[in-house]
Amino acid sequence: MRSLVVHLLSYTQRFANAKPKVLYVPQKTLIAEQILEDEFKLSQRFPTLQISSLDLDYVFLEEKVFSMELPLSFKSVFAEGDLCSLTWISRLLLKLQTSRFGAIPRIRGKGSNAAKVVQLLQRMQTEVGRDFITDIPSEVDTLLVLDRSVDLVTPLMTQLTYEGLIDELYGIENCEVRFPFSLGESSGVGTNEKVVINSGDKIFAEIRDKNFSGVGSVLYQKSVWVKQNYDKRKEVHQLKELKEFMKGLPEMQEMHRLIGIHTNIATEISKITQSSEFRKRIIMEHSIIQQANEGDVLKYIEGLIFRKEKFEVVVRLLALLSLINGGVREKELGSMKENMMLVYGIPQVISTFFLLERCGLLTLQNGRDGNYAAIRKQLQTWNASLNEEHPNDIAYAYSGYASPLVRVVEMLLRNPQLWDAADSSLNLLSGEMKECTTHAEISGATKTSIVFVIGGVTASEISALRFVEDRLSSGGRPHRIIVGTTDILSGNRMIHSLLPFQP
Incomplete structure (x- = not known):
């Protein structure tokens, strides 16, 4: 705030007749206005000052990929529990219907935050009433809102597209x-x-x-x-x-x-x-996914610590191990934590571990191995017989590993009734499910779905979704997939956003 005031003072001194405007992106807040007024008496210094919001909800990065460009969305939603982002997402999804794609007849959400967004969106549509149905022809059949917590594993894997x-x-x-x-x-x-x-x-x-x-x-x-x-x-x-x-x-x-x-x-x-180091890391990641050679994986992570590898690289592998195995055993986790504090510093490790636990990325094993073995089997997240150059499965994007998030989208597009099935494999993934429907006539022969991911989606997941689109088209069932997200995510950015200090 202070730098804003200094900038305004400097600018108005140079241009005496200027009429400054302050735009908050995506919206102004009462607390910001109050600070500007109470501490800096802005209205007295600049009587003509206008303060408003720049409603820049999203940008299209590609023809069928749009992002809200909220780089800290994962941390704010999953570590800090900030619900403001969910309100912004709901407003965006309403705006997309009223100004671009028309009313969407079927909106589904999987994951706790996704369910909240669908609920908020339903409330907003009810408040808007019949005005919500605009003259814009409805282009989209289904909006699928997915919570990143449904699949925390994929961002931690090394992308190989x-x-x-x-x-x-x-x-x-x-x-x-x-x-x-x-x-x-x-x-x-x-x-x-x-x-x-x-x-x-x-x-x-x-x-x-x-x-x-x-x-x-x-x-x-x-x-x-x-x-x-x-x-x-x-x-x-x-x-x-x-x-x-x-x-x-x-x-x-x-x-x-x-x-x-x-x-x-x-x-x-x-x-x-x-390089041998890169190949070794991929081998370790694949071992973790297959729940094999845990002893070798632990030794490898310890070796990274003693070689003073980048902090986020170590944390990324440790979080991956925890997610797949339903936590890390107390003895191993205690040893890792102690060694990491010696190498990277106590404040860095303690603060990071706290946020990792808040996000569900790092937990103590409670005697059970979790449900990843069932997820791997039901959602076919590992494909050992894969031709990477001429693939027939989404697992090509990670050289054998298939994103559960993308697999869910693929399954629902092929069989929409799977959503309501009592024994659906969707139940293996964390978080509740929410659905709302609106009567709308769809224009156009080709079906279109929007897949919106809260907390970020990786470039390789987007590639895998394009692969699904191509496969459906070549199979005689053309289906257009538009990808939306809070931001484009990678494992390093995801972990780095949780680091309290620069390592």
Whole structure:
């Protein structure tokens, strides 16, 4: 608040006739207004000052992906129990119906926070009344609101799609990345400069959802295609042929530039993914998921601690182990905690463990192994016989591991009646279920569903949802999937948001 007042004073001194405005995103709060008035007497200093809200609820990152861009949503909802985010989500989902997609006849929520959002949304729709049904044709059949607590495991796993690995290793923010290496002279981008990566990049659009093991072959095929098209200039003998060649030249040059950029990125990623340390970590993650070799996993985590590996890397694996095994045994957890305090400091470890426990990411084992074995069997979260380059299952996004959250979406799209089944595998996942319905006529032949994830969704999960969409289409049941979320999540961002201090 103080910096805001200082900025206003500085600005109005330079521009005496200015009429300043203050916009709070997404909305102004009474406490903020009270502080500005009681402590800084803002209305006396700036009689013409206007304070209002900028209702920037969401942004479309891609044609079928939108985000509220609330980077601390996971911490605020699951660690701090802040319900403001749930109100904002409900308002957004109402706004989407009244201004963009029309009324949605079926809204379902799975998970405690998702159920609250559906309940809030139902109340808002009732308060709005018949005005809620606008002249906008209804495009969406179903809105599925999912709580991140339904599947806390997936964000902790290392993403293995091309886009997922870029996010894991370098971090994607609003479709922009800073790479700490050169992308080539023809790229037009310097080291550590922002690069936009989205579907506007034709090469990225083709390889973003692929498992990284299949990216190299696609880039090679594209480079051969460009070379063959360049070589056609040798066959040009007439003016008409030259004109046709020149017409396609700009596209070939742009493709050549993009292939160079992504070849450089893929090469740098390969240096990391082919390292023994990276491979070892993936093996440990897969061992945890299969509930095998627990002794080796514990030794590996201890080794990371003694080597002073990044704090969030250690915490991420420890949380994964806890979630899969229904907690960590008291003896092992006590030893880990003691060693971590010696290496990373007492305040850091104590504060982080407290927040991890609040989120349900770290618990003491109570003698039972939890229900993950049943989840793995019923939702088929492990696929040992998978062709990563030509996949037939969503597990390709994590090289064998299938996100329960994505699996639930896939199952419900294939069989909507599963929601009401008494013996539904949905009951294995935590949190209650809530549904509300509205009478609305759907326009368009292709079914459309919005999947909204509270607490964040990973890039690889979005890739897996696109895979589900493609499979339904190729199977003669076209179904458009629009993904919405509070923010794009990764394991590092998820854990880092819970750290009280910079390690």
